[in-house]
Amino acid sequence: MTAAMTPAAASNAAFAAPDHDHRLCARSTLARAEAICAARGARLTDIRRRVLSALAQSHAPAGAYDVIERLAEPGGRPPAPITVYRALDFLLAHGLAHRIESRNAYVACSREHDDEDGAPTVFLICEHCGAVGEAEAGDFGAALAALARSSGFTPRAPVIEVTGECAHCRAAHGHAERPDHRTGTSVS
Incomplete structure (x- = not known):
């Protein structure tokens, strides 16, 4: 998201632009959480x-112990792991954060979800910069x-994780997109 874009205007993009105003992004995440709660x-x-704020510091997933480190104050005691895990459980239960299974880590939720439609959440994970x-x-x-x-199956937590390279990293590394003639899609 560029400095001129609001979070709502950038909501259609899966990845925030490298030069986006991350403070605005983090504030928007916390304001959304307050409204939902x-x-x-x-x-x-x-x-x-505080745990949600620690997750919102970056678009890269953070493990529970990363969150603990982010919350530790200089010269003070870090929060107990169980305290952080309980907070993460609350955030997950209320759709304010997501668990990235392949990374055993968490990200702050950046979108509104329609819990009724059963559609999966799709996470695109950049292997270069770590952004989700x-x-x-x-x-x-x-x-x-x-x-x-049609299979009589009720998904509990439909999540799809796809790893690859985000457009920002592809541009930074000079990788151009090329068409995949088998699928008709672009690949790098």
Whole structure:
């Protein structure tokens, strides 16, 4: 997201631009969490807010012990792991954070989700910069939800993780996109 873009205007892009105003991005994440918790009557306690803020420091996933390090104050004691794990459980339960299974790590949620549609959350994970983009599943998500319904299957947590190279890293490394003649899509 560029400095001139609002989080809402950039919501269609899976990855924030390298020069985006990350402070605005993080503030938007916390404001969204406060609104969701207020609407649900859930308590966004100080530790839950601090854990979410620690996750929102970066678009790269952070493990629980990374979060603990981010929360540790100089000369002070870091929070107990169980405290951080409980806060993460709350954030996950309320859709304020996501677990990236392949990394055993967490990211702050950057999108509104329709919990009723059963569409999967798609995470695009850059192998170079470590950023995680959260993308709309679109027609693919609808097809996957229909497949699950027709099979009599009810997904508990439909998540798809795709690793590769984000457009920003591809441009920075001078990799150009080229068409894949087998699929008709672009690859680098």
